[in-house]
Amino acid sequence: MSVTQAGLLAVLVSVGTFLVLHRSLTRIILGIGMLGNAVNLLILTVGSTPGEVPIVGSSGADRMTDPVPQALVLTAIVIGLAVVAFLLSMAYRSWTIDGNDVVEDDLSDRRIAAEPDVTQDFGDET
Amino acid sequence: MRTPTMLLLLLAYATTAVVCLVGHRRLGAASFPLATLPHLATFTWLLVVGGDVLDGTPLVAEVTWVGPLELTLSLRLDGFGLLLGLLISGIGALVTVFSVGYFGARDERARIAGLLTLFAGAMLGLVWADGLLTLFIFWELTSIASFLLIGTDDRSATARAAALRALLVTGAGGLSLLAGLVLLGIDSGEWTLSGLIAADPAGGVVPAALVLVLVGTATKSAQFPFQFWLPGAMAAPTPVSAYLHSATMVKAGIVVVARLAPAFASVGPWRPIIVVCGVASILLGGVRSMRQQDAKLALAHGTVSQLGLIMVLVGLGTPATTYAGVAVLVAHALFKAAWFLSVGAVDHTTGTRDLRRLRGVRRVPLLATSVMLAAASMAAIPPTLGFVTKEAALEALLEGGIGWTGTVALIGVAIGSILTVAYTVRLAVGVLGDSTTADDPVDTDDQHHPGPTLLGPPLVLALLGLGGGLAAAPVGEALARIAAALDPASGEGALYLWHGLNPALGLSALALVGGTTLWWATRRTTATADAPRSASTVAYDRLYETLLSGSRRVTGVTQSGSLPLYLGIVLLSVATATGAALAVDRGLLDVGALPVANSPLEVAVCVATALSGIGVVLARQRFGAAIALGASGYLLALVFLLQGAPDLAITQFLVETVTIAVYVLVLARLPQRFSAAPAWAPLWVRIALSVAVGLSVAGFALHASGTRQEPSVAAEYIERSEPEAGGRNVVNVIIVDFRGFDTLGEITVLAIAGAGVVNLVAAARREQRRKHLEDGTDVEDLSGRAPEVWR
Numbered sequence: 001m002s003v004t005q006a007g008l009l010a011v012l013v014s015v016g017t018f019l020v021l022h023r024s025l026t027r028i029i030l031g032i033g034m035l036g037n038a039v040n041l042l043i044l045t046v047g048s049t050p051g052e053v054p055i056v057g058s059s060g061a062d063r064m065t066d067p068v069p070q071a072l073v074l075t076a077i078v079i080g081l082a083v084v085a086f087l088l089s090m091a092y093r094s095w096t097i098d099g100n101d102v103v104e105d106d107l108s109d110r111r112i113a114a115e116p117d118v119t120q121d122f123g124d125e126t
Numbered sequence: 127m128r129t130p131t132m133l134l135l136l137l138a139y140a141t142t143a144v145v146c147l148v149g150h151r152r153l154g155a156a157s158f159p160l161a162t163l164p165h166l167a168t169f170t171w172l173l174v175v176g177g178d179v180l181d182g183t184p185l186v187a188e189v190t191w192v193g194p195l196e197l198t199l200s201l202r203l204d205g206f207g208l209l210l211g212l213l214i215s216g217i218g219a220l221v222t223v224f225s226v227g228y229f230g231a232r233d234e235r236a237r238i239a240g241l242l243t244l245f246a247g248a249m250l251g252l253v254w255a256d257g258l259l260t261l262f263i264f265w266e267l268t269s270i271a272s273f274l275l276i277g278t279d280d281r282s283a284t285a286r287a288a289a290l291r292a293l294l295v296t297g298a299g300g301l302s303l304l305a306g307l308v309l310l311g312i313d314s315g316e317w318t319l320s321g322l323i324a325a326d327p328a329g330g331v332v333p334a335a336l337v338l339v340l341v342g343t344a345t346k347s348a349q350f351p352f353q354f355w356l357p358g359a360m361a362a363p364t365p366v367s368a369y370l371h372s373a374t375m376v377k378a379g380i381v382v383v384a385r386l387a388p389a390f391a392s393v394g395p396w397r398p399i400i401v402v403c404g405v406a407s408i409l410l411g412g413v414r415s416m417r418q419q420d421a422k423l424a425l426a427h428g429t430v431s432q433l434g435l436i437m438v439l440v441g442l443g444t445p446a447t448t449y450a451g452v453a454v455l456v457a458h459a460l461f462k463a464a465w466f467l468s469v470g471a472v473d474h475t476t477g478t479r480d481l482r483r484l485r486g487v488r489r490v491p492l493l494a495t496s497v498m499l500a501a502a503s504m505a506a507i508p509p510t511l512g513f514v515t516k517e518a519a520l521e522a523l524l525e526g527g528i529g530w531t532g533t534v535a536l537i538g539v540a541i542g543s544i545l546t547v548a549y550t551v552r553l554a555v556g557v558l559g560d561s562t563t564a565d566d567p568v569d570t571d572d573q574h575h576p577g578p579t580l581l582g583p584p585l586v587l588a589l590l591g592l593g594g595g596l597a598a599a600p601v602g603e604a605l606a607r608i609a610a611a612l613d614p615a616s617g618e619g620a621l622y623l624w625h626g627l628n629p630a631l632g633l634s635a636l637a638l639v640g641g642t643t644l645w646w647a648t649r650r651t652t653a654t655a656d657a658p659r660s661a662s663t664v665a666y667d668r669l670y671e672t673l674l675s676g677s678r679r680v681t682g683v684t685q686s687g688s689l690p691l692y693l694g695i696v697l698l699s700v701a702t703a704t705g706a707a708l709a710v711d712r713g714l715l716d717v718g719a720l721p722v723a724n725s726p727l728e729v730a731v732c733v734a735t736a737l738s739g740i741g742v743v744l745a746r747q748r749f750g751a752a753i754a755l756g757a758s759g760y761l762l763a764l765v766f767l768l769q770g771a772p773d774l775a776i777t778q779f780l781v782e783t784v785t786i787a788v789y790v791l792v793l794a795r796l797p798q799r800f801s802a803a804p805a806w807a808p809l810w811v812r813i814a815l816s817v818a819v820g821l822s823v824a825g826f827a828l829h830a831s832g833t834r835q836e837p838s839v840a841a842e843y844i845e846r847s848e849p850e851a852g853g854r855n856v857v858n859v860i861i862v863d864f865r866g867f868d869t870l871g872e873i874t875v876l877a878i879a880g881a882g883v884v885n886l887v888a889a890a891r892r893e894q895r896r897k898h899l900e901d902g903t904d905v906e907d908l909s910g911r912a913p914e915v916w917r
Contacts, residue, residue, distance in 0.1 A: 001720060001827060001828060001831035002720060002721045002722060002723045002724050002728065003717060003720055003721070003722045003723070003828070004722060004723040004724075004728055004729050004732050005723075005724075005728070005732065005765070006824040006825075006827055006828050007732065007736070007824070008732040008735055008736050008765070009820075009823065009824045009827055010817075010820040010821050010823070010824035011736040011739055011740065011820065012735075012736070012739050012758070012820075013819060013820040013823045013824070014816045014817050014819065014820030014821075015739045015740060015742060015743055015816070015820075017697060017815070017816040017819045017820065018743055018812060018813065018816035019742065019743065020693060021690050021693060021694055021697075021806075021807075021812050021815070021816065022690065022805075023690060023805070023806070026748055026751075026793070026796065027751070030742055030751055030752070030755055033755055033759075033785065034739065034742060034755060034758070037758065037759060037762050038823075040762075040778075041762065041765065042823070042827050044766065044769055044771065044774065045769065045827065045831065046827050046830045046831045048769065048770075050724045050768065050769050050770050051770050052770060053770055053771075053772055054770070054840075054844065054855070054856040054857060055854050055855050055856065056844065056847055056848050056854040056855075056856065057848075057854055058854075061841065061844045061845070064770075064840075064844065064856075065769065065770035065771065066838050066840045067840055067843060067844070067856040067857045067860060068838060068839060068840050068843065068860065070771045070773060070774055070857045071857050071860040071861050071865065073766075073771075073774055074773060074774055074777055074857065074861060075861070075868060075869065075872050077774070077777050077778055077781050078777070078781065078872055078876060079872060079875055079876070080781070081781045081784060081785055081876075082875055082876045082879035082880070083879070084785055084788070085785075085788050085879060085880075085883050086879045086882050086883055086886075088788055088789065088792045088883075089792065089882065089883040089886040089887050090886060091792065091796070092792045092795060092796070092886065092887065092890055093886045093887075093889065093890050095795070095796055095890075096890040096893055096894060097893075101796065103689050103690070105686075105687035105688050105689070106685075106687040106688075106689065107687065108687075109681075109685045109686065109687035110686070110687035112678060112681050112682050112685065113681075113682040113683070113685065113686050113687060114682075
């Protein structure tokens with residue numbers, strides 16, 4: 001991995017994180033897509049050094065780049081597409097139901113935060 | 127000698143328990159008779175092998191589970207295990223017979239029979255266990271059985287709270303015991319009790335481990351300051367209390383202490399802890415028992431006191447006290463079980479256990495005999511077993527030779543004996559005497575008289591207590607051979623009905639006179655006394671309450687309900703942990719060893735990708751953001767290509783195209799601009815957090831890329847690609863051939879996601895059409911309009 005690639009990784013992860021931390025569902029989905037790209041880049045660049053294309057006969061085995069991270073990332077790219085498509089249709093559904101695509105606060109959590117005290121019945125002393 | 131019989135007996139208990147619990151609807155009246163069978167089998171077998179075992183050949187059984195981890199179910203039957211086995215199965219059989227009459231046709235009888243049997247099996251496993259972890263497993267099983275039995279009346283909040291309290295106290299103690307045993311096991315390398323005692327480790331972690339073990343034993347045997355759960359446990363039906371909470375389970379702590387004491391009593395903190403907690407329990411239990419109006423509760427507090435006495439005796443660990451401890455244990459099991467069963471019979475007959483209301487119990491001759499004999503043994507009146515064993519205890523303590531702890535123990539036991547006589551007389555008078563004060567007395571003359579199953583078992587136990595005293599010499603000899611299993615030197619012990627005029631006899635006489643006087647002097651004040659909550663209970667309840675409300679408060683603070691905040695906290699933790707590791711250990715990140723860039727072209731492509739990535743954030747409109755994301759994705763494909771991954775580049779290119787198409791389709795129906803929902807944190811905080819996460823991930827990646835230790839598996843794939851799969855493109859071969867099933871899984875995910883998308887979109891369409899029909903809004907008009915709330 002080169003320092004330049006690491007720099008690109010830092011930018012992509014930062015952007016993805018920033019987007020995911022929004023309340024707008026659309027931005028969150030964009031962020032997830034971005035983080036997916038970033039992680040694919042990470043796996044590929046950490047797992048292999050640049051080299052010749054891993055096609056038998058085109059070059060010697062010792063000069064080829066490692067095909068295993070490529071196979072992993074290839075699967076990840078396709079799964080990433082499935083995730084984004086599903087999330088987008090959920091955002092669309094959420095929009096048709098309540099007219100916005102905002103991630104609301106969790107109501108039961110808010111209730112606990114508002115009333116932290118409980119009283120317990122311990123029964124009679126015997 | 128090896129024998130599988132112990133395992134088979136435990137299996138018999140387990141099977142009977144399961145049959146009772148599963149078939150509780152069908153078994154009905156047959157459940158308690160069925161539950162006596164394993165008890166009878168065990169009792170008979172123990173009598174058969176008893177002679178050999180007492181001659182010093184322990185029986186062992188072992189089942190290895192995970193050998194290298196020392197996880198072995200190992201049992202060992204020696205003299206002490208034989209005695210406890212006889213008590214557990216013998217009293218168990220009597221209790222089940224008693225239960226036939228006590229529970230009558232009540233619905234829960236099969237469930238109670240099953241749980242009692244389960245408990246008995248676990249208890250036998252506990253007293254026979256040799257493996258340290260085996261011991262712990264059976265120890266916890268008894269706690270769980272006790273919890274379920276205390277909570278038998280599950281509609282009563284008191285019973286539920288008492289059950290939970292008992293479980294939490296003994297469960298926490300069990301963990302402490304486990305920690306202590308594991309420390310001892312690691313320190314000595316021995317994972318069996320017999321091996322541990324033989325190894326006799328000292329120094330290092332041993333004192334700390336022993337303190338942990340003692341905490342565990344104190345919780346189980348209801349010793350100060352953990353004694354408070356035992357009176358609460360009286361919410362259980364009386365036969366259960368007689369069995370678990372007086373005769374057997376509460377002896378578990380004593381069993382462990384008795385086995386360890388001969389080897390470890392001289393280690394630093396052992397004797398002080400035993401004596402302080404034991405004497406405190408003797409005195410507290412005695413005083414509190416005097417103030418109870420419920421006969422069963424008075425007995426429960428008396429049990430705390432008596433357990434303290436046994437704990438002190440076996441815990442001091444000299445040959446004489448060990449012998450006396452074993453003797454008192456037997457006497458206590460007999461008279462306390464007889465007492466409990468008698469009170470159960472009284473309760474069953476009259477419907478009350480209130481000492482102020484009972485009348486006419488003495489006119490049920492067999493019941494009155496049981497009560498009187500049990501009381502005589504409990505108060506140590508000659509010639510009962512209670513008397514001769516108490517004499518042995520006092521003599522052993524008078525022997526001295528163990529410093530201040532022995533003196534404190536002697537004084538404590540002497541005062542305790544006075545208290546014991548006082549509360550026993552009060553209890554006996556309360557049960558047998560005719561109430562004159564209560565407004566609503568209950569007379570046995572008005573009630574049906576108890577049947578033979580209710581009268582027989584307590585009488586048998588009480589008569590054994592008398593017979594044991596009359597036959598002091600042979601009983602003493604048998605007990606000596608039993609105690610020799612704990613400490614060979616204890617084999618010298620003996621019991622005497624008449625031992626001449628000696629200090630021990632003097633103390634016994636003092637106890638009888640002093641106790642009777644104490645009872646007479648306090649009989650009026652104790653008749654109206656109401657026991658205050660004990661400080662331990664108050665402390666426990668406060669701790670429990672604080673724990674509950676504290677955890678709720680922590681939840682309230684940390685779980686504010688804002689999902690982005692949760693995510694922020696998670697990501698911050700990731701960034702902090704990674705960042706801190708990289709910052710502390712500079713060696714982790716050797717940037718100098720890595721190339722700045724692999725080629726000039728790479729710099730240009732990376733910068734372009736990064737810029738279009740930043741563009742996603744800056745875009746004000748959804749479309750702009752989506753297109754920026756697509757641009758960065760296409761450029762990323764070039765990065766892949768430069769790395770030597772054309773397959774990835776092509777896939778990324780295709781997928782990015784499809785993704786943009788999906789975005790366009792969906793976004794066309796959403797408003798153009800992002801909704802202006804209020805942010806959960808200021809902009810600079812979010813930016814700082816994001817950059818921190820990005821930098822830590824990049825730092826991690828730089829570190830990780832230089833840490834490969836094993837060669838890649840790629841060489842094998844490359845070599846076998848053409849001959850085995852007939853393909854030259856190694857990446858393709860991996861995906862469709864070598865790892866074909868992974869790809870099948872991937873395709874399945876894709877198909878499921880596709881089905882989800884189709885359904886969600888179709889549902890949304892239907893709804894819009896319906897809305898359109900209802901109020902005439904144009905379907906297309908909906909898109910592009912910001913929601914009312916955020917506009």
